[in-house]
Amino acid sequence: MPSKIENYADSESRSVVRFLTAKITKPRDIHTQISEIYGVNAMGESMVRKRVRMFKEGRENVNDEPRRGRPSLVSDDLINKVDIKEKEDTRFTLSSLSSNFPEISRSLLHEIVTDHLGYRKVCSRRVPKQLTQVHKDQQAASALTFLTCYNDERDDFLTHIVTGDETWLPHSTPESKQQSMQWKHTDSPQPKTEKFK
Missing domain, CATH: 1.10.10 (Arc Repressor Mutant, subunit A)
Known part of the structure; x- marks a missing residue:
């Protein structure tokens, strides 16, 4: 008994039909041979007859013709x-x-x-912020105010300062x-x- 082929392409079984049609084999015998090798669900006898007729009429391609699908609505x-x-x-x-x-x-x-x-x-993309001239002027004015207050109050003024890093923050809410x-x-x-x- 011949060994069965489990995984195969549809074009492979059609190639077998074309080959056996060229050898002038009857469609029923072709179906029997395909069923023995590829299994009973490979190709029905009516499909074998249809393929034999197509190959006898001159078809050479064993692949399916491209089908027209639903027409595109995009114009x-x-x-x-x-x-x-x-x-x-x-x-x-x-x-x-x-x-x-x-x-x-x-x-x-x-x-x-x-x-x-x-x-x-x-x-x-987030990029480092560039200070505008207005921001730079505000930063200089704030620094001058701090120096003036320190000059007047000395060390007592330093106890009222909350420090952070050196980032200058404008009053703006960024987008998420x-x-x-x-x-x-x-x-x-x-x-x-x-x-x-």
């Missing part, structure tokens, strides 16, 4: 409309786009934004990572925000 016109809306608001969200295009599903909008327009969602997320093209530079310590 060049739709891509252009979405792109225009994105350029109006560079910090767009899929929810805002969805409100502008209620007839299109969010998953289709996501496909257009990522696959067709090349956007990806990125967070801003989630708030700073925005869509960018893959070739755009990553957005940057100031880093507060």
Whole structure:
């Protein structure tokens, strides 16, 4: 008894059908031989007959023809409309786009934004903060005030000072990572925000 082949590609069993059709073997005998080697679920007799007929008619390819799937709803016109809306608001969200295009599903909008327009969602990268001239002037004024108070009160003034590190903090509330997320093209530079310590 021949050994069975468990793992095989569909094109392999079709190649066997093509080979045996060329040897002028009857479809029933081809089905029997395929069932012995690949198992009874490999290919039904009606499918063997169909394949034999196709190979006799001149078909040479043992692979399936590409099938037409569901037609895509994405058109060049739709891509252009979405792109225009994105350029109006560079910090767009899929929810805002969805409100502008209620007839299109969010998953289709996501496909257009990522696959067709090349956007990806990125967070801003924190970079060291650069002091502006205003901040530098405020820092100098505060230092002068401290020196004046020390000159008047001497060591008693030092007991009232709470110290920390040397970081200068402006009065500003930075965005959270989630708030700073925005869509960018893959070739755009990553957005940057100031880093507060």
